[in-house]
Amino acid sequence: MPIAKGEAWGAPGSLPPGGLVVASDAAARAIVEDARRSGRPLPALGLVGGDLCRTLGGPGDRDRLTSGSATTFSVDLGAVLADGKLYWFVAHLVARTPWWGDAFVAMNAQWLGSWNLGPRAHPGDGLLDTYRARLSVGDRARVRARLHHGTHLPHPGISQARTQAVQVRFQRPHRLWLDGEPVGRVRHVSVRVEPDALTVVV
Numbered sequence: 001m002p003i004a005k006g007e008a009w010g011a012p013g014s015l016p017p018g019g020l021v022v023a024s025d026a027a028a029r030a031i032v033e034d035a036r037r038s039g040r041p042l043p044a045l046g047l048v049g050g051d052l053c054r055t056l057g058g059p060g061d062r063d064r065l066t067s068g069s070a071t072t073f074s075v076d077l078g079a080v081l082a083d084g085k086l087y088w089f090v091a092h093l094v095a096r097t098p099w100w101g102d103a104f105v106a107m108n109a110q111w112l113g114s115w116n117l118g119p120r121a122h123p124g125d126g127l128l129d130t131y132r133a134r135l136s137v138g139d140r141a142r143v144r145a146r147l148h149h150g151t152h153l154p155h156p157g158i159s160q161a162r163t164q165a166v167q168v169r170f171q172r173p174h175r176l177w178l179d180g181e182p183v184g185r186v187r188h189v190s191v192r193v194e195p196d197a198l199t200v201v202v
Contacts, residue, residue, distance in 0.1 A: 002076070002195045004124030009124055010056075013072035015065040015201045019044035025051055025091040025109075025179035032077065032088050032198065044072075044199040050179075051091040055109040055123060059200030070201050075123040077197040078108050080178070081190040087178055090198065092117070095174040095189055103133045104168050106191050113180075120162070126195040130166055133158045165192040 015021070020026045020043050028045050033148055035042050046065035047053035053060065066069055078089040092112055096103035106116030107129040121129040173185035 002124060006073065007070040010071045010073045012068070012070070013201065014067060014070040015046040015107045016044050019046055019065075021046040021048060021062060021065060023049040023089065023156065025089075026181045028052065028090045028200075029088060029179040029181070031110045032090060036085060036088060042198055046070075046202060051109045051113070052123060052200070053202055054111050055091075055121070056200070056202050058109055065201050072199060072201050074196045074200050075200055076126060076128075077194040078106055078128055079192050079194055080106075082176055082183065082186045083188055087183065088194075089178040091179050093189070093191060094169070094177040095186060096190070097167070097172075100176070102170070103131075103132075104170075104174070104189070106166075107131075108193070124196070126193060127162045128166075128191065128193050129160070129162050129165060131158055131160050136187055165190075167191070 004015040004180065020031060020171035022031065022045050028047070031045065033041060045060070047058050048060045048062050048065070052075070075090075075160045078093060080087050080089065080093055089108065093106040094103065094112070105117065108123050110116060110118050112118075117192065118129045167188070167190045169188045170186070173187055176183040176186045176189070
């Protein structure tokens with residue numbers, strides 16, 4: 001069940017038998033997509049790297065995952081129908097033109113690499129933090145300078161929402177990245193959250 005603001009989250013618990021260790025968001029997404037497409041239950045994932053791991057405060061210690069120091073979380077997943085094809089993501093979706101002039105982002109995690117792109121994003125609240133940016137060249141430079149600290153918001157060129165589902169149609173194709181991996185060019189994305197869909201351990 002999604003958490004409310006101020007509620008404690010996570011519980012002591014190590015990676016169970018059958019759990020898989022992943023070092024990146026892309027590796028986690030590959031396991032999720034394989035299980036979803038074959039109709040199998042999602043395995044628990046032990047996170048030792050990636051933006052979701054960082055958001056959860058994971059130290060990246062593989063030995064910790066099977067120790068009494070491990071913490072288990074129930075986290076949300078993102079799902080996206082992109083030009084009619086279904087994908088999933090664990091940390092973030094980015095659809096943009098070159099140089100970020102026009103961009104749509106959906107954050108399940110707080111971080112995108114070194115950027116604190118979703119400073120309020122929470123992987124267990126049943127919502128995705130979404131941003132639609134249309135920025136001039138000068139604005140892009142100013143926003144980029146503030147991304148590391150998460151102080152780029154609010155900004156008049158960036159609309160933001162916390163939502164369970166959203167549809168976006170682009171006037172021209174945008175490159176789509178899921179958990180840091182390029183997927184292709186798309187004109188339409190329909191994004192939704194799957195609350196409490198995945199168990200992860202850090």
